[in-house]
Every structure is written in structure tokens, then in C-alpha cells.
Amino acid sequence: MASGEVYRAVAVLGRGAVAPDAPILTGDDLGVLRGDGVFESLHIRDGQPWLLEDHLARMARSAAGLGLELPDRVALTELTGQALAGWPRKREGVMRLVCTRGREDGDQVTVFATVADVPRAVLHGRHHGVAVLTASLGFRADARQQAPWLLGGAKTVSYAVNMASLRWAASHGADDVLWLSAEGYCLEAPTSTLVWLVGGRLCTVPSERTGILAGTTARWLLRHADRVGYEAGEAMVTPAELAAAEGAWLLSSVRGVAEIRTLDAVPVGSAPPTVRLREFLGFSGPPA
Numbered sequence: 001m002a003s004g005e006v007y008r009a010v011a012v013l014g015r016g017a018v019a020p021d022a023p024i025l026t027g028d029d030l031g032v033l034r035g036d037g038v039f040e041s042l043h044i045r046d047g048q049p050w051l052l053e054d055h056l057a058r059m060a061r062s063a064a065g066l067g068l069e070l071p072d073r074v075a076l077t078e079l080t081g082q083a084l085a086g087w088p089r090k091r092e093g094v095m096r097l098v099c100t101r102g103r104e105d106g107d108q109v110t111v112f113a114t115v116a117d118v119p120r121a122v123l124h125g126r127h128h129g130v131a132v133l134t135a136s137l138g139f140r141a142d143a144r145q146q147a148p149w150l151l152g153g154a155k156t157v158s159y160a161v162n163m164a165s166l167r168w169a170a171s172h173g174a175d176d177v178l179w180l181s182a183e184g185y186c187l188e189a190p191t192s193t194l195v196w197l198v199g200g201r202l203c204t205v206p207s208e209r210t211g212i213l214a215g216t217t218a219r220w221l222l223r224h225a226d227r228v229g230y231e232a233g234e235a236m237v238t239p240a241e242l243a244a245a246e247g248a249w250l251l252s253s254v255r256g257v258a259e260i261r262t263l264d265a266v267p268v269g270s271a272p273p274t275v276r277l278r279e280f281l282g283f284s285g286p287p288a
């Protein structure tokens with residue numbers, strides 16, 4: 001492989017490892033036609049997916065929300081091993097584990113796993129922080145609670161709105177978006193969870209109440225917050241309160257922790273402990 005090229009690996013359920021450019025979907029796959037499927041993105045470190053059990057548990061919850069028959073944990077775990085068989089142990093990566101509803105007239109889900117390098121822009125945000133703009137989703141923070149068809153908390157492959165949000169941020173010179181509810185509460189980012197530090201307490205937005213995705217990275221951090229000297233909690237927060245916090249970050253399995261440097265061009269945080277959190281989460285690879 002030429003240096004600078006993105007390194008990839010792919011495995012398909014029932015087929016095992018395949019060439020990275022092998023065809024794995026048919027044109028009538030409902031994952032492609034309808035965005036009807038679920039997925040997980042996992043951080044690959046030391047040749048293994050980090051927090052695999054948490055991701056599989058969330059994937060099962062997402063699949064249940066869509067009424068999708070997800071293969072069992074053993075089969076999915078085996079598939080992740082097949083995708084990683086040729087992956088260099090020391091190389092950081094991102095795995096996508098995907099399950100779609102399968103072919104339009106079929107009765108079998110399509111399941112595959114890919115592994116690739118972490119994108120350079122993500123590494124840059126991890127080490128240099130991000131400029132974030134707020135953008136309203138237009139519904140109240142509790143709107144998804146009584147509306148299971150809105151698939152609150154499910155990680156589906158329908159990410160067109162998420163990607164459009166990021167393009168909108170880029171077109172306005174920013175790196176990311178923080179979605180707001182109609183009444184102005186911060187919810188989450190299109191591919192990350194919001195965490196902030198106030199009064200020695202690391203906080204995140206409650207997922208049950210708001211229907212945001214329950215982030216595995218943020219949950220892990222808050223579960224172990226006492227090991228870095230903080231308490232942990234859940235709260236609703238406004239952009240103004242966030243700007244006045246000691247620090248605020250976007251967390252995900254791929255980016256780890258990216259400091260929010262500005263929110264709507266207003267500087268955020270006073271001496272935020274970003275390096276400490278990044279190292280504690282194990283995302284201390286070489287700066288981009």
C-alpha cells in the first residue's frame with residue numbers, strides 16, 4: 001500500500017474477510033434504498049474494538065427499535081474478529097459494524113464490518129479542538145419520548161440530516177454543529193455526545209428524556225469520572241450556560257474527545273482539562 005493511502009479491511013457475515021473493494025451490497029438493499037438499518041462505529045486500539053460489549057448492546061437496542069433481526073452477539077463478535085484479522089495491531093482505526101434489512105424481496109439481513117484509518121480531520125479536531133455552531137432541530141427536547149416512530153436513541157444508517165448539518169457548519173467556516181431543541185436546550189452533535197465540566201462535575205445530556213443517542217464514550221467517561229477527580233451527572237443545558245462552563249467537549253468512539261473552542265464564535269471554557277481527559281480515554285495517539 002502506498003503511504004498516505006487509506007488502509008481498509010472488510011468482512012461479511014457468512015463470507016468472512018473479503019477484499020476491501022469486493023461487492024457486498026446489491027442495488028436493492030433496503031439499507032441503501034431506505035436507510036433502513038443500524039450500525040455502530042467502534043474505536044480500534046491494540047488490534048481490538050474498544051467497548052465492544054457496550055456497542056453490541058446499543059446495536060441490539062437500535063435493531064429492536066426498527067424491528068430488525070440482528071444476528072446474535074457471538075456471530076457479530078466473530079465478524080469483528082474476521083474484519084480485524086489483517087489489520088496491523090498497532091494501527092488505530094475505526095470499525096463500522098452494519099446491519100441492514102437486506103434485499104427488498106428477501107428475508108435476510110445484510111451484515112458486514114469495515115475497518116479504516118481514522119480520518120485526518122477527526123484527528124485534527126481531537127488535538128486542536130473544534131469551532132461549533134448551534135442549529136435547531138425544530139422540536140422540543142421531549143418530543144421523541146412518546147413517538148417511537150422517530151427512533152429516538154437508535155443509531156440508524158439514515159445519517160443524511162447529520163451529514164447535511166456538518167456541511168452547513170463547514171459552509172459557515174465551522175467544524176461541527178451542536179443541535180438544539182425548539183426551546184433552546186443543547187442536545188447532541190451529528191456524530192458526537194456533548195460533555196461539559198461545571199463545579200467539578202462532568203455532565204452530559206440525559207438520553208432517555210431527549211431521545212439523543214446514548215454515547216458509549218461519554219457514558220464510559222462519566223462512569224469512571226471519579227478516577228480523574230470529578231463527579232458525574234446528567235443535566236439540560238443552554239448554549240449560554242455551556243459557554244460559561246469550565247470546559248465542553250464533543251465525544252465519540254472515533255474522535256475520542258474534541259474540545260469545543262468556540263460556540264457560535266463565543267470562546268468556551270477556562271483552562272479545560274482536555275489533555276487529561278484524552279489520555280484517560282486512551283486517545284493519546286500522535287497529533288495530526
Ligand SMILES: Cc1ncc(COP(=O)(O)O)c(C=O)c1O
Nearest residue numbers: 191192193213215216217252253
Ligand atoms: C448522533 C450521535 N451522537 C453521539 C455519538 C457518540 O457515540 P459513541 O460515543 O458511542 O461513538 C454518535 C456517534 O456514534 C452519534 O452519531
